Amino acid sequence: MSEAQRECEGPDCNNPAVVHWTQVVNNESSTQYLCKACAAAKGISTDPPPELDVTKFLSQLGAKGSPAPSEPSRSCTFCGLTFEDFRNTGRLGCSHCFTTYDSSMRRLLERIHGSSRHVGKVYLPPDPEAAEIDRRLDGLRRSLRRAIEVEDFERAALLRDEIREHEPSD
Amino acid sequence: MDDAAANFDFGLGWLEADGPDADIVLSTRVRLARNLQGHPYVGSASDGQREVICRTVARAFENTSMRRRAVLLRMTEMSERARKVLFERRLISREIAGLRTGPDGGVAVAIAGDGPVSVLINEEDHLRLQGLVGGLRVADAWSMVDRLDEELGRGLHFAYHHEFGYLTCCPTNVGTGLRASALLHLPGLVLTKEIAKALQGISEVGLTFRGLHGEGSEVVGNFFQISNQTTLGQSEEDLVEHLTRIVTTVLEKERRARQVLLRDAGPVTEDKVWRAYGLLRYARALEYEELMNLLSGVRLGVSLQLLPSPSVYSLNRIMILSQAAHLEEAAGRALTAPERRAHRAEYVRRVLAAGNPPTSGPGG
Numbered sequence: 001m002s003e004a005q006r007e008c009e010g011p012d013c014n015n016p017a018v019v020h021w022t023q024v025v026n027n028e029s030s031t032q033y034l035c036k037a038c039a040a041a042k043g044i045s046t047d048p049p050p051e052l053d054v055t056k057f058l059s060q061l062g063a064k065g066s067p068a069p070s071e072p073s074r075s076c077t078f079c080g081l082t083f084e085d086f087r088n089t090g091r092l093g094c095s096h097c098f099t100t101y102d103s104s105m106r107r108l109l110e111r112i113h114g115s116s117r118h119v120g121k122v123y124l125p126p127d128p129e130a131a132e133i134d135r136r137l138d139g140l141r142r143s144l145r146r147a148i149e150v151e152d153f154e155r156a157a158l159l160r161d162e163i164r165e166h167e168p169s170d
Numbered sequence: 171m172d173d174a175a176a177n178f179d180f181g182l183g184w185l186e187a188d189g190p191d192a193d194i195v196l197s198t199r200v201r202l203a204r205n206l207q208g209h210p211y212v213g214s215a216s217d218g219q220r221e222v223i224c225r226t227v228a229r230a231f232e233n234t235s236m237r238r239r240a241v242l243l244r245m246t247e248m249s250e251r252a253r254k255v256l257f258e259r260r261l262i263s264r265e266i267a268g269l270r271t272g273p274d275g276g277v278a279v280a281i282a283g284d285g286p287v288s289v290l291i292n293e294e295d296h297l298r299l300q301g302l303v304g305g306l307r308v309a310d311a312w313s314m315v316d317r318l319d320e321e322l323g324r325g326l327h328f329a330y331h332h333e334f335g336y337l338t339c340c341p342t343n344v345g346t347g348l349r350a351s352a353l354l355h356l357p358g359l360v361l362t363k364e365i366a367k368a369l370q371g372i373s374e375v376g377l378t379f380r381g382l383h384g385e386g387s388e389v390v391g392n393f394f395q396i397s398n399q400t401t402l403g404q405s406e407e408d409l410v411e412h413l414t415r416i417v418t419t420v421l422e423k424e425r426r427a428r429q430v431l432l433r434d435a436g437p438v439t440e441d442k443v444w445r446a447y448g449l450l451r452y453a454r455a456l457e458y459e460e461l462m463n464l465l466s467g468v469r470l471g472v473s474l475q476l477l478p479s480p481s482v483y484s485l486n487r488i489m490i491l492s493q494a495a496h497l498e499e500a501a502g503r504a505l506t507a508p509e510r511r512a513h514r515a516e517y518v519r520r521v522l523a524a525g526n527p528p529t530s531g532p533g534g
Contacts (some may be wrong), residue, residue, distance in 0.1 A: 004381045027428075048331025072217055089296075093214040095207060095329035095337045108341055109334060120346040121316075124209075125327050131304025135332060 010036035076100040124166075137166055182262045183286050185486040189305015193473040193482050194421055196353040196393070197260075200311040201300040201332075202319055203230060203338045203347035205329040211339040212292045220276025220292045227291045230325040231280045236318055238365070239283025247274035251504075251525055254495035260302065266293045287314050289322075294339050295347075297322070304486075306421070308350050308414045312406060335402060345402025357392040357425030357470045359420075361439075368420055369394075376400055377416055391462030391489075396420065428474060443471030451522045455511040461518065465489055468501045480525035492517055 008015045015035035075082040082092030083101060092098070098105050109116040122139030124132060140163045145155040184197045205211060207298055228242050245253055245268055253267040264270070279513070281288040290298040294382050299318050303310040329337040335345040358367040359393070369379055378399045381390060396417055398409050431439045445466030450456075456464075469485050471477035490496065497513045498505050503515060 019482060079214050081214065082254065089213070090341075091213050091339050092211060092337075092341070094210045095205060095331075098331055098334060098337055105334070107340065109344060109402055112342055113402035114401040117333055118331075118345045118402060120335060120348070120405040121319075123328055123330040123336065125330070126324060143405070143407070146405070150407075150411075 010034055074100070133166055137163060140166070171384050178389050181256070181259050181286075181288075182490065184260075184302045184304040184485060185490065187302050187482040187486055189303060190307040191309045192420055193469070194355050194390045194424055195306040195417065196355065196486060197302055197304055198307050198311050198350070198352045199260075199300060199302045200308065200315050200348065200350045201298050202315050203295040203298040203336065203343045203349075204299065204319070204322075204326075205337060205339065206296045207327040209296065212294060213339065215276075215292075218273040220274065222276050222294070223275075223296050224276040224291050226326065227297055227322075230322050231289060234318060234321040234326055236282035236287060236321070240280060241283070242280045244278045246275055246277070248273070251495050251498055255499055258493040258495050261288060262290060262295060270308060282318075284430075285314060286311075287478060289318070292360070295343070297326075306414070306417060307351060308352065308410045308417070312348075312350065312410045315519060316406070325510060332511055340414065343401050345400075346404070346406050348401055348406050348407065349397055350410055350413045350477055351395050351397035352413065352456060353393060354417065354420065354424070355392055355466065355469055356394055356420070356424050357466050358424045358431055360392050362427040362430055364423065364427055368423055372396060372416065372420070373399075375412070375416055377413065379430065380398045390459055391466040392465075393462075428470070432474060439470075439474075440476050443467050443474075443476050447471065447522075450518050452519070453515045455490075455508070456515040457511060457519060458514070461492060480522055484521050484525050488518055488521055 007013075008017045013035060017034055076093055076097045077100065078096035079093035081128070082095055083104065086092060086097070086101070106116045120139075120144075122135040122136045123141075128136070140159055144156055144159040144163065147159055187193075189195070189198070190193055207224060212220065212223075215223065224244070231237065231240065231242075231330060243256070245266065248256075250269070253262070253273065254269060256262045256279065257267040257269065261281065266277055266279065268274060268277070274391060276292050278291045279288055280291065285301075285350055287299065287301045287305050290300070299315045299322070301314040301318075303311050304315075320387065331337055336347040338344050338347055356368070359368050372379060376399050380395045380397070381393065396413070398413055400494065401409070404412070447466040450461070450464050450468060465485055465488060468477060468480070469482070472480065472482060472485065491500075492514045494505075494510055497510055497517065500517070501509075501513060
């Protein structure tokens with residue numbers, strides 16, 4: 001990279017800058033030149049998209065032995081899948097596995113997707129509890145705001161109807 | 171059951187070429203992965219458990235607005251050729267068709283009669299809802315599967331985690347469970363050697379590319395399938411909009427590359443597309459890969475108006491209907507490799523002869 005001539009503007013850092021971080025705030029744009037480490041410290045990812053071969057990823061974790069998901073040698077109480085099985089196939093045995101291996105799954109999802117928090121559709125099961133309805137309503141309101149932002153008024157109308165359907169009537 | 175698969179227009183609405191930019195974007199697909207709460211995932215389920223899942227999903231599908239003239243095709247009840255026909259139509263995956271290992275019990279596809287949506291049952295996940303439409307219409311495909319998802323979700327108890335979202339067998343699909351993809355024809359970028367840069371750019375913005383038949387398939391005939399790589403941490407609308415925006419950019423680059431080709435190598439380009447047309451029009455034996463490469467040239471020629479015919483729709487049909495299982499289905503019997511090549515060439519000649527054949531050459 002020819003841009004690497006510049007020095008990183010991070011605190012006490014003389015590394016070559018390889019990241020140009022341009023932000024636009026109130027129509028004012030500002031650019032910072034950073035090395036990879038200082039960029040990472042600011043939460044700016046420069047890595048190429050994560051490798052999606054889960055098995056490979058898991059086996060690498062195992063091989064290095066360190067931040068390996070140190071799951072105890074238990075198995076999922078619902079389907080019997082062990083973490084070793086998962087590491088070998090990259091496939092889970094049932095939905096309960098996500099609870100069984102909660103912290104490992106969280107780490108893995110963050111590694112794969114860059115996040116472990118779902119911000120999309122909120123599912124409403126056939127016999128919902130109050131908390132599930134609340135979460136669904138939050139999700140619908142989020143979608144409504146977005147539909148209005150992008151001027152998709154047809155969708156906005158549908159979302160409004162659905163919100164009304166779930167909102168407690170006064 | 172096989173009758174439906176043998177119907178030559180069944181599930182082929184996406185070939186119509188009536189969507190936006192259909193000369194470059196063959197199709198757009200959106201699929202959602204869903205699983206049922208309280209059932210083992212497909213890989214860990216017994217035949218009996220898969221059967222229960224299949225019946226449960228089929229019953230829920232029966233209660234949706236998509237049920238009219240819908241069909242449920244069970245893989246174990248179909249011939250290998252019929253399953254391969256569905257695979258070649260891009261309605262089912264190679265895995266669900268059981269082309270390598272034979273079909274498994276409880277594995278099926280429910281296809282709506284009136285719309286381009288279907289549900290794969292017991293593939294990798296219990297349900298894979300998909301919408302497949304022609305041209306660049308990511309938001310349309312999404313709203314179709316979204317509606318089906320809403321309707322199915324009223325009757326089925328989907329596996330959902332309040333933090334992780336929809337749970338799937340492979341962690342790469344968790345969250346929205348949404349994979350949106352567009353199948354693009356990019357000969358301009360390939361010929362101007364800009365394709366590597368474009369694909370690099372795609373991977374830098376969280377998208378990935380594959381061949382015609384998705385994961386593990388090779389790129390032939392300059393067809394690239396571009397899709398989102400991650401499924402968690404962004405809303406469905408964000409994923410859909412992001413793919414649309416990036417594909418639109420690639421599309422513009424492709425159109426510019428084509429203009430560069432015309433400007434800097436007009437005569438060579440014109441010669442190439444006419445040669446491709448000539449070979450397709452008169453060849454007596456065609457390998458599928460050769461056909462795809464020639465179709466690529468002709469498609470480019472039609473798009474650049476260097477060739478007056480055939481229509482993009484005819485080109486789309488040739489691409490799908492000249493695959494091995496389709497040729498055998500039309501012949502009503504198994505074909506040897508040389509017979510397949512001959513039948514393919516004959517079919518292509520027939521389509522091109524019927525489609526207002528060009529009567530004059532360049533400048534004539």
